[in-house]
Amino acid sequence: MNSFGGDKMHGSIFVFLKRFVESTHNYNTWVYILEKEGMQERHTAPYQMNEVYPIEELFTIMSAAARKTGVPHHAFQERLGKFLVPDLLLVFKRFVDPS
Known part of the structure; x- marks a missing residue:
């Protein structure tokens, strides 16, 4: 059994990850x-x-x-997080309390 116990992640995160890889590098990097x-x-x-x-x-x-991109894992995660913010706020804005 894996260390995540069968945990699942919403597909939107995978879609945004793909978009991030393609926008910072290219489609071929994603496929690779x-x-x-x-x-x-x-x-x-x-x-x-x-x-x-x-x-x-x-x-x-x-x-x-x-x-593949030569970026430390923690830096990659941070860059991905910054990339995700605008899309996540757009998708989930109804759940965000501006105050």
Whole structure:
């Protein structure tokens, strides 16, 4: 059994991660990471916003992307977080109390 106990992550995070990798590098980098990590099926059956996926896949992709781009893992996570803020606020603005 994995250390995450079968935990799942919302598909939107995977979609935004893909967008981040493609915007900071390119589409080929995303495809390379999926292939290198043995996740080719995510290229032909991409992540969907309305689904949930194993959290291990998220950490695998983030670690591989950090290695591929030469960025320390913690710095990659921080950059991804900054990238996510505008989209997350747009998607979930009805749940944010401005006060």
